[in-house]
Amino acid sequence: MKVARIHEHGGPEVIRIDHIDIPTPGDGEVLVDTEATSFNPTELAVRQGIFQIELPHTLGWDLAGHHDGRPVVGFVDSGAAAEFTIAPTDRIVPAPQSIPLRDAAAIPLAGLTAWQVVEYVTKGQKVLINGAGGGIGSFAVQLAKRKGAYVIATASSRSTKAVHGYGADEVIDYTRQVPKTPVDVMIHLVGTPPPWPPPARELVISAAAPVEADVPTKHVVMRYNRDMLAELVEMIDAGLVTVDVTARYPLDAMAEVHRKAGEFRGKVIVATR
Ligand SMILES: NC(=O)c1ccc[n+]([C@@H]2O[C@H](COP(=O)([O-])OP(=O)(O)OC[C@H]3O[C@@H](n4cnc5c(N)ncnc54)[C@H](OP(=O)(O)O)[C@@H]3O)[C@@H](O)[C@H]2O)c1
Structure with missing residues (x-):
């Protein structure tokens, strides 16, 4: 599968599109057939090495995709800028039905x-x-x-x-x-x-x-909360909250998205397939 990750810290040029095996979920985890992640500017600090993380690191904390054929949205520490993502079971909730699945990747971290x-x-x-x-x-x-x-x-x-x-x-x-x-x-x-x-x-x-x-x-530092995410999804489906996606890029363009950081407003989606 294709995955956008970094093997070293630095500028946008350190972002690589690698081809790796589809991972196998462990206990308490599921495999998500990923459709999209979103860009969050905090990832610039991860890429630059301001935040210490293990390398190689897969980008993209937000996740939208399918699990067992059902559309889900979630938040993963291990990176969702990939065609498949391993997610702890409590890190995904049913995706909203009123917006395109890929756009749902805009919700978790920012929402x-x-x-x-x-x-x-x-x-x-x-x-x-x-x-x-x-x-x-x-x-x-x-x-x-x-x-x-x-x-x-x-x-x-x-x-x-x-x-x-x-x-x-x-x-x-x-x-x-x-x-x-x-x-x-x-x-x-x-x-x-x-x-x-x-x-x-x-x-x-x-x-x-x-x-x-x-x-x-x-x-405030975001703490993942499954119930809160599910409630946000409900509010979106009820038309009480809108999701403002202003740009969409393919996975191959992840480095370009990082290069353009600062030029965006609203949320930016990176489609993983
Ligand atoms: N604490 C946490 O858990 C957490 C989680 C996620 C992100 N963050 C941090 O929170 C911040 C916001 O994240 P985000 O995802 O909303 O960022 P973002 O989408 O990249 O924000 C971009 C927006 O910032 C606005 N902006 C830039 N300079 C500004 C200024 N001087 N005054 C007012 N607005 C300005 C621009 O508004 P205009 O379009 O109006 O120019 C632009 O649309 C980032 O620093 C991020 O690292 C923290």
Whole structure:
């Protein structure tokens, strides 16, 4: 089978398409006939060696495919940028039926991170979501609105329309304006700290770069949660949350996707077959 992996750390050129045997699942594992994974920018740090991992490393944490003929979506540590993926049984759930299976690979990491960040938001709060144009932001704005928050989001012009579409009450173009309106909670989803003081009165939550603030800060690292993923899928099928896929690439183009990182908004799918 074909697999996109790295044997050494470095630039996008270290990504190789290898041909290896189809793996055999062990106890508590299943073999997923993989259709797609998605690109997450944290993988740039893995590729560069900022995060220590065993090599060779298969890219792609998000997984969409078939198990026993049934469409599933999931999250695997061992990499899903391959034609077949071994997944622990608790790492997959039935895929949504209302969107193409491949696009479902956009959901796990970005959706779960967004949800675990938005868990700190309560009804009626004013929330600033910084980095709303990205994969996590696309889910975070929608989930914060579902919780009854008033959402002020930052986005550049290319993402303004989409972010309004997610339900943001106000969109601030971060390339032209500094967010100054006082909010209860600020959610930070950008890989660099904000170059302005967080206007939060109660709490700053970051899933990305650490933020210095005069109020308590919280850093959220996504914890896989099967029930939460299944619930997200239900919300998508009920039309309560949309999945914003903005680009699709074949597995062979994984290095190109890494080269283009920073040019994307929304979620990017890498189809594995
Ligand atoms: N803690 C965790 O468990 C966890 C999990 C996954 C990812 N992460 C991290 O969370 C961050 C976001 O991930 P992601 O997947 O959402 O990233 P992403 O999809 O790559 O985000 C891209 C978006 O970032 C926006 N952006 C870039 N610079 C910005 C700035 N200065 N101000 C506001 N928005 C800016 C852009 O918005 P426009 O299109 O509007 O320009 C772009 O659309 C990354 O740093 C990632 O490494 C953390």
